Amino acid sequence: MKKIGLLFIGLFISISVVGQSKSSDAKKLLDEVSSKMGAYKNMVIGFNSSLVNKAAGITNDPPIRGEITLSGEKYNLDYLGNTFIFDGKKLVVINQDEKEVSITNGNIEEEDGFIYPSKLLTFYKEGYNYTMGDLKNSNGRKVQYINLTPIDSNSDIVKVQLGIDAKTKHIYKLTQIGSNGAETTFTITKFKSDQPISEKTFSFDKAKYTKLGYYID
Numbered sequence: 001m002k003k004i005g006l007l008f009i010g011l012f013i014s015i016s017v018v019g020q021s022k023s024s025d026a027k028k029l030l031d032e033v034s035s036k037m038g039a040y041k042n043m044v045i046g047f048n049s050s051l052v053n054k055a056a057g058i059t060n061d062p063p064i065r066g067e068i069t070l071s072g073e074k075y076n077l078d079y080l081g082n083t084f085i086f087d088g089k090k091l092v093v094i095n096q097d098e099k100e101v102s103i104t105n106g107n108i109e110e111e112d113g114f115i116y117p118s119k120l121l122t123f124y125k126e127g128y129n130y131t132m133g134d135l136k137n138s139n140g141r142k143v144q145y146i147n148l149t150p151i152d153s154n155s156d157i158v159k160v161q162l163g164i165d166a167k168t169k170h171i172y173k174l175t176q177i178g179s180n181g182a183e184t185t186f187t188i189t190k191f192k193s194d195q196p197i198s199e200k201t202f203s204f205d206k207a208k209y210t211k212l213g214y215y216i217d
Contacts (some may be wrong), residue, residue, distance in 0.1 A: 025132045043193050044190070046188070049066060051184050053181055067190075071197065088202075091104050099212070100214060103217065130148045141166075144166050163175075173187045
């Protein structure tokens with residue numbers, strides 16, 4: 001009986017050590033990704049997004065395409081028929097279909113917990129526990145996955161899986177699973193860094209949209 005008890009203790013310690021090792025490896029890789037991608041002056045990223053909720057019978061096929069230009073906190077995002085422009089202080093949302101423009105102070109995308117395309121490269125820096133996942137082949141590239149779980153037990157997101165290109169150390173894919181069972185996946189299809197980008201990319205030309213007949217709130 002004593003030997004069995006010692007075996008259980010040894011097994012528990014081994015599992016704990018392995019768990020700590022996986023967490024440490026995951027943090028090391030995330031820090032490497034953050035350091036490399038954070039060193040770019042700007043990034044232009046094309047992506048596909050898909051939503052699947054089997055319980056609700058929801059799936060978008062083909063995936064929705066989008067593109068985002070990032071420079072520090074500033075970004076210009078084309079997604080879901082809208083253009084989002086954030087200059088570091090104000091967020092402008094241009095609805096192309098309805099010809100409406102809304103302007104708010106601050107970045108409201110940070111408030112609801114959803115991981116928007118503008119946060120693909122930074123969301124994991126706080127609020128998550130993480131462990132190393134599987135290394136998989138995807139379209140001829142090796143992708144190392146990291147599993148993240150929110151520290152906040154009341155979060156609307158229950159799990160995130162982040163895929164990192166093992167060669168470039170760039171983020172390749174992100175899948176977030178909501179408490180309602182919905183799975184949202186972003187897959188990066190194009191990546192360019194340190195491009196010649198005008199500052200006008202991150203500014204809103206009010207006169208232009210007024211002439212085009214847009215309603216500006």
